[in-house]
Structure formats: C-alpha cells, structure tokens
Amino acid sequence: MDRVPILRLGDCLLVTVQVDMHDELAMSLQDDLTNKIVATKARGVLIDISALEMVDSFIGRMLGNIASMSRILDAQTVVVGMQPAVAITLVELGLSLPGIRTALNVDAGLALLRRALDRGDEGGYVD
Amino acid sequence: MNRLASRLPAIVEQHQREILAEWVRLQLESGNWRAGRLQESQLRDESQKFIGLLAGTLQNTVQFDARNAQWAELREFLSELSRSRATQGFSPSQVATFVFSLKQPIFGRLRLALAKEPEALADAMWEINTLLDALGLYTTEVYQQAREAVISRQQEELIELSTPVVELWPGILALPLIGTLDSERTQVVMETLLQRLVATGSSIAVIDITGVPTVDTLVAQHLLKTVSAAQLMGADCIISGIRPQIAQTIVHLGIDLSAVATKASLSDAFALALKRRGLAVTSSTAAARG
Numbered sequence: 001m002d003r004v005p006i007l008r009l010g011d012c013l014l015v016t017v018q019v020d021m022h023d024e025l026a027m028s029l030q031d032d033l034t035n036k037i038v039a040t041k042a043r044g045v046l047i048d049i050s051a052l053e054m055v056d057s058f059i060g061r062m063l064g065n066i067a068s069m070s071r072i073l074d075a076q077t078v079v080v081g082m083q084p085a086v087a088i089t090l091v092e093l094g095l096s097l098p099g100i101r102t103a104l105n106v107d108a109g110l111a112l113l114r115r116a117l118d119r120g121d122e123g124g125y126v127d
Numbered sequence: 128m129n130r131l132a133s134r135l136p137a138i139v140e141q142h143q144r145e146i147l148a149e150w151v152r153l154q155l156e157s158g159n160w161r162a163g164r165l166q167e168s169q170l171r172d173e174s175q176k177f178i179g180l181l182a183g184t185l186q187n188t189v190q191f192d193a194r195n196a197q198w199a200e201l202r203e204f205l206s207e208l209s210r211s212r213a214t215q216g217f218s219p220s221q222v223a224t225f226v227f228s229l230k231q232p233i234f235g236r237l238r239l240a241l242a243k244e245p246e247a248l249a250d251a252m253w254e255i256n257t258l259l260d261a262l263g264l265y266t267t268e269v270y271q272q273a274r275e276a277v278i279s280r281q282q283e284e285l286i287e288l289s290t291p292v293v294e295l296w297p298g299i300l301a302l303p304l305i306g307t308l309d310s311e312r313t314q315v316v317m318e319t320l321l322q323r324l325v326a327t328g329s330s331i332a333v334i335d336i337t338g339v340p341t342v343d344t345l346v347a348q349h350l351l352k353t354v355s356a357a358q359l360m361g362a363d364c365i366i367s368g369i370r371p372q373i374a375q376t377i378v379h380l381g382i383d384l385s386a387v388a389t390k391a392s393l394s395d396a397f398a399l400a401l402k403r404r405g406l407a408v409t410s411s412t413a414a415a416r417g
Contacts, residue, residue, distance in 0.1 A: 080361060084321030087356035088314075096355045103361035104328055 004029045006036050012044035012113060013037065013075075014106070018051045026062045033066060037073045044113040045070050048106055050081030060095040067100045076116055078102065080109035135251040136185035138240045139178075139233065147178050149232035157228065165215055173208060178229070180204055189254045191261035205262060209269040219270045226263040230256065290316050292323040299400045300329045301393070303368075305338030313349035317356060324362050331403060332357055333396045337368030347382040354387050363403065365389070367396035 004025060007014040013036060015029070033045065047066070052059075067077040078101045082090075090097065101116075103109035139146065151174050155167065180201045187197045205226075212222045233255050241248035290312075295301045302320050306312075320332060334350065336342070342350075354364040367390040369377075377384060390396040401407065 079359075082360045084318060084325060084356070084360065087321055087359040088317060090359055091352045091356045097359060101361075102359055104324065104330060105361075108328075108330065108361060 013042045014046045016048045021059050045077045046109050047079045055086050078109040140182045142236045146232045206269045209266040210273050213273050219267045222266045223263040290319045298329045299331045301333045303335045308346045317353045331363050331400045333365045335368040335393050342373050365396045367393045
C-alpha cells in the first residue's frame with residue numbers, strides 16, 4: 001500500500017502529497033504524522049499539496065484535524081502550494097480552514113515557519 | 128377517402144416562371160426589401176433560387192420537416208438567407224415576410240389552374256399555406272439563433288476583458304474590478320486571480336472595487352469568497368476603492384469585512400502592500416539633498 005512520504009527537514013517535517021488522497025490514505029497519514037512528530041520532536045509541519053487536484057469535505061476536514069493534532073503536539077502546521085481549483089472548492093464547501101497557516105510554496109512556507117518559531121510562538125493560536 | 132396525389136407540385140413546377148415574375152413584382156412594389164442594404168438584383172437571384180429549390184423539393188414531399196434530408200438544401204438556403212438578412216439590418220418579421228409573400232402569387236396561380244375543382248383547390252391551398260408558414264417560421268428561428276450566438280459571444284468577450292490582473296510590483300498583484308459582479312463573473316475573477324497568484328508567486332493581491340457600482344450582500348459574499356480562497360493559497364488580500372456610499376451600504380447591510388484589510392484608495396492599499404512586504408518608497412531628491 002502506498003504511503004505519503006514524510007521527510008525530516010531540521011526541526012520541521014515536510015509532507016508531500018503526490019497522489020490523489022483517498023480516505024484510507026488520509027487516515028494513515030494522520031497516524032504516521034503524529035507518530036513522527038513525537039519521535040522526532042518536530043516543531044513545525046509543512047504539508048505540500050501542490051500535486052493535489054481534487055479535494056472533498058473529508059480531505060478538507062482531515063487537513064484541519066492534522067493541524068489541530070500537530071498543535072497539541074506543539075508543532076505548527078503550514079499548508080503550502082494549494083491549487084486555485086482546490087482553494088475554490090474548499091471555499092465553496094465552506095471550509096476556510098481556520099487556524100491553518102498557508103503559503104504559496106515550500107520556500108515561503110518554510111520562511112513563515114522559521115519566523116514563527118524564532119518568535120517563539122506557542123504552537124497555538126493564529127491571529 | 129382515398130385522395131388523389133396532390134396537384135400542388137405539378138402546378139408550381141409548371142408555372143414556376145410566372146409565379147417568380149409575379150412574386151418579384153409584388154416584393155418590389157411592397158418596398159419591404161428597401162429596409163436593409165439589399166440590391167434589387169440580389170432580391171431577384173434569391174427569389175429565383177428559392178422558388179427553384181421549392182419546386183424541386185415539392186416533387187418529393189409537401190410536408191416540411193426540418194430533420195428530413197429532403198429539405199436539407201432548402202433549409203440550408205433559408206439559413207444562409209436569414210443570416211445574411213440579419214447582418215443587412217432586416218428585422219425578423221421582414222425576413223419571414225420574404226417567404227410569406229410567396230403565398231399570393233401561388234394562390235393566384237392555383238385558383239386559375241384549379242378553377243373547376245374546388246376540392247383540389249382547397250387541398251392545395253392548405254398544403255402550400257402550411258408549408259410556407261413552416262418555412263417562414265424557420266427563418267425566424269435561424270434569425271434568432273444567429274442573434275443569440277452574437278450575444279453569447281459578446282458576453283464571453285466581456286467577461287474575459289473585464290478581469291485583468293496586473294502586477295503592481297514583484298509579488299504584488301492588483302485586480303481592478305469594473306462593472307457589476309454576478310456569480311459567473313466572480314467565478315472567472317476568482318480563477319484568474321488565483322491562477323495569477325500561482326504563476327507570479329505573489330503573496331499580496333489588491334482587489335480594487337472603484338468601478339463596481341453597487342455592493343450588495345451577494346457581491347460582498349463573492350468578494351469574501353475570493354479573499355478566503357486566496358488566503359487558503361497563502362496570499363493576503365486587500366480590498367480598496369471603497370466609495371463613501373458603499374461603505375455606508377456595507378455597514379447598513381451588516382456585512383462583516385473585518386477579516387479583510389480595506390482601504391479607501393488604491394494608492395493606500397499599495398502603500399500597505401509595500402509595507403507588508405518590507406518595502407518602502409522614498410524620494411530620491413530628498414536623498415540627494417541629504
């Protein structure tokens with residue numbers, strides 16, 4: 001069974017979703033990621049969804065859940081590279097992913113994460 | 128009642144030339160053709176062609192059926208005629224009158240030919256009447272379709288023209304909106320803006336609504352959707368060009384724009400965008416003096 005690769009990048013984790021997410025894959029990603037955050041003591045999580053072309057409400061909620069779980073484990077989540085079509089779909093579904101930071105690409109996401117960690121934010125609330 | 132085969136085709140075929148002459152004379156007299164930019168010679172040619180095709184097709188069938196291949200040639204001719212008349216500035220009723228006006232000469236001819244057979248005369252009259260009505264209505268239909276095609280093409284062009292996304296500065300996009308925002312347009316605006324955000328890697332977009340005449344709850348909702356979608360992609364939006372009346376309307380309608388940065392003018396929004404990107408504009412003369 002295919003899994004979503006989770007790469008370690010200093011004290012951050014980079015999750016690159018390269019295939020269309022189906023529900024089972026999304027569930028296993030939640031397991032893998034939470035385990036990995038605990039194992040590596042990661043402070044930040046970058047989820048690159050630039051290859052994701054379709055989302056449904058389940059995947060949208062799953063992204064929100066991952067962010068909440070990471071926050072509890074003291075890691076900040078940034079979702080990067082969302083495609084226009086995906087963004088429109090999520091807005092139409094009424095899922096504006098509150099509490100999740102977003103960035104245009106991995107570079108910008110990493111910079112955002114770095115700034116946030118340097119400021120010493122407590123993983124938590126996004127203004 | 129086992130009726131004899133229709134007499135209509137034979138009569139039209141036989142007296143084609145007389146009917147044509149009469150028809151053209153009537154049309155020229157009526158002056159209807161002068162309404163548009165039509166030459167007399169063209170009117171003659173078209174009349175001749177039409178009656179020729181009609182007489183030919185009548186040999187096979189007297190029932191008009193737009194889907195029947197037997198009528199294909201005549202249908203083609205009428206479509207072409209209708210379209211060209213539409214561009215020449217004729218009204219749909221004038222185009223249909225071209226076909227309807229053929230009734231009089233044919234009726235006259237039928238009356239002469241079938242004077243002694245009232246039953247056959249009535250039948251033939253009925254046939255040609257129904258047939259020409261159907262053909263006349265067909266021209267109107269084509270005319271309308273041609274007009275609708277023009278309208279929908281213009282609508283598309285308008286939508287494309289009205290959503291320019293310009294780059295104010297590397298990393299700062301502006302979207303000057305002009306005209307009323309409806310759902311369809313907002314969809315195009317949203318898609319264009321988001322695609323340009325990705326293409327240029329911009330992190331700030333200024334949506335300028337100076338040219339939007341009115342803002343109601345629907346327009347505001349569309350704007351907020353665009354802003355949320357851009358935020359999901361990791362870009363900030365600033366709404367600018369809010370006129371005093373529009374600010375009042377927004378508050379009276381109870382629309383909550385607090386999630387979005389709003390500025391009165393595009394230049395204010397641009398200044399804010401530069402500030403967010405850590406840039407500043409300074410006067411070079413002041414620097415030289417200093």
